[in-house]
Amino acid sequence: MNMLTAPMGWNSWDCYGAAVDEETVRRNAEYMAKNLKQYGWEYVTVDIQWSAPNAKNHEYDQFTELCMDEYSRLIPAENRFPSSANGKGFAPLAEYVHSLGLKFGIHIMRGIPRQAVHRNTPIKGTNKTARQIAKTDSICHWNTDMYGVNPEREGARAYYDSLFALYASWGVDFIKCDDIARELPQEEGELVMLSESLHSCGRDMILSLSPGPALLEKAELYKQFSNMWRITDDFWDKWELLYNMFERAEKWCVHSGAGHWPDADMLPIGPILQDYDKSIRTKFTENEQITMLTLWSIFRSPLIIGGEMTGFDEFTMSLLTNQEVLKMHSNSRHSHQVWRREMNGVEIILWTSVSSEGGQYAAVFNAGEKDTEVDISLSDLEIYNSVNGFELWSGEILSEVTSIKTSIGTHSAKAFYFYY
Known part of the structure; x- marks a missing residue:
């Protein structure tokens, strides 16, 4: 089993x-x-x-x-x-x-x-x-x-x-x-x-x-x-x-x-x-x-x-x-909420986990009642250098980024994988 x-x-x-x-x-x-x-x-x-x-x-x-x-x-x-x-x-x-x-x-x-x-x-x-x-x-x-x-x-x-x-x-x-x-x-x-x-x-x-x-x-x-x-x-x-x-x-x-x-x-x-x-x-x-x-x-x-x-x-x-989301499900370790705060009048929730294959996951949730833009420094995830990665749902490639800059719809979420 x-x-x-x-x-x-x-x-x-x-x-x-x-x-x-x-x-x-x-x-x-x-x-x-x-x-x-x-x-x-x-x-x-x-x-x-x-x-x-x-x-x-x-x-x-x-x-x-x-x-x-x-x-x-x-x-x-x-x-x-x-x-x-x-x-x-x-x-x-x-x-x-x-x-x-x-x-x-x-x-x-x-x-x-x-x-x-x-x-x-x-x-x-x-x-x-x-x-x-x-x-x-x-x-x-x-x-x-x-x-x-x-x-x-x-x-x-x-x-x-x-x-x-x-x-x-x-x-x-x-x-x-x-x-x-x-x-x-x-x-x-x-x-x-x-x-x-x-x-x-x-x-x-x-x-x-x-x-x-x-x-x-x-x-x-x-x-x-x-x-x-x-x-x-x-x-x-x-x-x-x-x-x-x-x-x-x-x-x-x-x-x-x-x-x-x-x-x-x-x-x-x-x-x-x-x-x-x-x-x-x-x-x-x-x-x-x-x-x-x-x-x-x-x-x-x-x-x-x-x-x-x-x-x-x-x-x-x-x-x-979605194979990348399911990989996050199987590979996440030490998952936890990083913070929960208001940004642009909207409640945003940030989660992270480390991957068993190396690298780090992050999930950003819009718990508010309107679409919004977010700009979250990767230092909040204790990532202090520019990294590469991608968004799991869309497959969007991220190159040499130091923050999560994205739009998130009402009651929606985005998930990211960053590798060093």
Whole structure:
């Protein structure tokens, strides 16, 4: 598993909520393999409530009957994932995704199904039952599927061991575990137990924690027991949410590194909310989408596409296939905000990082409400000699410069690479 760089892939949530089905996953996997795999995009993840036969949109099917095996473990709903029939689970779908040269992921909720507790079903590998390991006062406040698991009870670890053994047998490469990132310190014991079970299952899997905002004071715990963790609640196509991400990124940037990545959440680009209306597309302007990809890339957030990929237009594809921007994402080290100040009556934000290949990146963001010109001395980046470079989005060549002189549109960004 390559954990030297932050994961890049697609997740079904922004498009289909709890209603994603197998045909949708296969269609998007095929598109990724054909059009994006060569640029580093590789994970295809099925989001929440894949075990609910009647889930129809972004609204959770609350207190619904879930599909479950005899050992208290949720399994895919066959009417939505027909290849899972006859006890095969996600193995056939994962095998198909792997055949395309991609990796397969699933969303899970922390804990054990409530219906397993109510029926007192067995736990594989032990004589304990769901009711004996459940922590029934530990519930998710926005989804009714699960109770927490009490890590101090005999049989609790056996439950998680059996869960990840099942996922390993399916060929899962990526686990997005929900209702756990911001639930610390109350659920710290369950996180540690879950992580240890995952890492002892015999298959490499990325562990992604949701929802955010994660707790900054728990950064070292996240880094020790997971690979990525959400620093925000669900991120949608609203400028105010993107604007607020600058503050989050500034606080979390020192915790990015090989194997552990603060996660700014999915990229709501192209067609989204397709379960409601096929005509819905992101409300972000093109400038705002450039800002989003620039910030996510220099900050080194995981890059997880949220849109229906088969509906991407030329501009959306240009965002996701810009090799220099993606190189900044993979090669940036020690990323941080340099300053945030007013210039010409406009709020300008300056970020920088060093490149693992030598040289230095800089990103300039216009967070204001009008187009503007900037003239930023390279001494602000601690570059004191004239240098050569180029702008990543346009490819504009810069020769023997001592400052960044450029125009930046409203809510837009420019990114630069300087070499010595």
